[in-house]
Amino acid sequence: MVVGDFANEVDVLVVGGGPGGYVAAIRAAQLGRKVTLVDKGELGGVCLNRGCIPSKALISAADWVQQLKDAARMGIRVNGDITVDLPELMKWKDGVVKKLTGGVATLLKGNKVDVIKGEAYFSGPDTVRIATEKDSQTYQFKDCIIATGSRPAELPSLPFDGKRILSSTEILSLQEIPKRLLVVGGGYIGLELGTAYRKLGSEVTILEGTDSLLPGVDPSLVRMVTRRLKKLGVTVVTGAMVQGGESSDDEVKVTAQVKGEEKTFAADVVLVAVGRKPNTDELGLEQVGIQKDERGFIKVDKQLRTSVPHIYAIGDVAGGALLAHKASYEGKVAAEVIAGKPSEVDVRAMPFVIFSDPEIAYTGLTEKEAKEKGYDPVVSRFSFQANGRALTMDAADGFAQVVADKESKQILGVQIVGPEASTLISEAVLAIEMGANAEDLSLSVHAHPTLPESLMEAAEGVLGHAIHMVKR
Structure with missing residues (x-):
């Protein structure tokens, strides 16, 4: 700190306003802490601005185009060529992003979180230097959460040029x-x-x-x-x-x-x-003594504490699966730990979703992983070809698969490839987190005709009495 530079004192400082940072800030504020959030870019981070949301908007638009092309199978014919006005599509996509980022700003304001647009650099174990467009000031914090996310990895042999x-x-x-x-x-x-x-x-x-x-x-x-x-x-x-x-x-x-x-x-x-690289190389972490692994990710414990106990790291910078929902979950845990609650990372079933065609979603253990952990697994797979709703959607490729323990019938994992797998996986996550067995899932009445019936049928297959597939 230079002579004459008096530090601005803050209670909880959150560095990064993505799905981890803004959630951590709001949760800490809900728990009575005074929170300041600093982000050098747009609120919402990569996920809302340059990742999850804009990519899914583009994917949804592309799916509409493909459905129009395939509609002839249903007797629906589009006269003339299907044209895509990409600038208009991008304008619509940007509107979706703007609506969501505006919502984040409103939530932060509503929870009385102070937001600073600037770049933070650690100058000591409890201080950061924040550079804005106007000036640079020192801030002293009691607790800090690092949530600076990640960026696309570059190939040295094929560097980005922003044009081609x-x-x-x-x-x-x-x-x-x-x-x-x-x-x-x-x-x-x-x-x-x-x-x-x-x-x-x-x-x-x-x-x-x-x-x-x-x-x-x-x-x-x-x-x-x-x-x-x-x-x-x-x-x-x-x-x-x-x-x-x-x-x-x-x-x-x-x-x-x-x-x-x-x-x-x-x-x-x-x-x-x-792949992606963690944004940990321009924070001044060496000034603080925060330990990183060989890939640049910050090392944390089950409560997201770094090697400096009052500084936490969440989301992509903390390694593991680079998922927006993981970052949000960790943001809540870190905020609760700071507020004195006995919270820690305890996930039995993290959902993974790929918006491919058809969609892929999975959680828990695969059959191979179950065997490696000492279980005697039984696997039951139900095809969407036998699901009435999937057929009426003209989207019957794929299956829902349940992995369960042979003796207890406890559900260990679920893998889905097919229509709306991204939505279906949530039922599987809840089942595993609650310690449900195949009977719990099979005895839960599922509406007909719906896609979730496939999970029910797969669970019944574990028990040996699935109605809509032949027992092997």
Whole structure:
């Protein structure tokens, strides 16, 4: 602190206004603490502004286009070509984002959270320097929550240029549908956005370095998505290790080693989606002694405390699954710990959702993981082909699968690939968190005709008396 610079005293300082930070700020305020939130960007963070929400808006619009194309199967015919006004679509998407970010600002104001637009840099174990457009001031805090999120990882051999080689941020703001889109990375981000642009009219090729799309996801779920990509006309190249690329005025050429052979792929736009990096390198954490792991994520305990006990870290910067809902959950835990409550991270069933076509969602243990943990699992799978609602939606590809302990019939995990899997998984999460067994799920009356009946049927399959599938 320089001579003559008097620190502004704050109670709880939250650094970052994304789904972790703003939730932590509101929860801390609800518990009686005086909260100040600082964010250098837009309230809502990456999720609301450059991630979850705008990408799902784009995906929903693309699904509408595809449904119109497929409607002929129902006797509905669209005369003439289907045209997409991308600038208008982006304008609509931005309106959705603006509405939600405005809602966050209203919630923070309503909970009397002071908001500062600026960039925070730790100058000591209980002080930060906040630089705004006007000045730079020192703030002294009692407790602090770091929630600065993450950013797209860059390939050294294929750096972003913001014009033809894009991150997931720029691809969400295009004003023209690229004729040829090359996606580097077959994880959930590349798959979701690649599929959306294919439905909007792009020729799409996905390059993935491993042997399969969506590395780490149950192969039986991935197979359904891979089959659908083939029907949509998406080219998928696995075992493709990108070596570099050259950008010109009218195209990009990317070279990759594909199973020992060098190949070149040309495109109008390249989306590089190879993971994310934590925003921990420009905070001055070394001034505080906060420990990070080898990848730059902040180390925390079950109460989200860092190596400096009165400083907490939540969301993407704290590692683990990089999920907005995980960040929000952790934000509540950290706020409650600061308020003196005995809260800690205790999750039995974290939901994972991929907005592919069809959607993928899973939680709890897979059959393999259950065996590794010493269970004797029984697996029951119910196909959406036998679900009346899925058939009436013309969306019967996929299945709901329940993994349970053979002796106790306790539900250990659920995997779903199919229509509205993102919504269906919530019932599974609740069942696992409450320690439900297959009988609890099967005896709960499910409305007909609805998609959740598939979970009920799969649970009945665990018990050996499913009505709408033949016992194997």
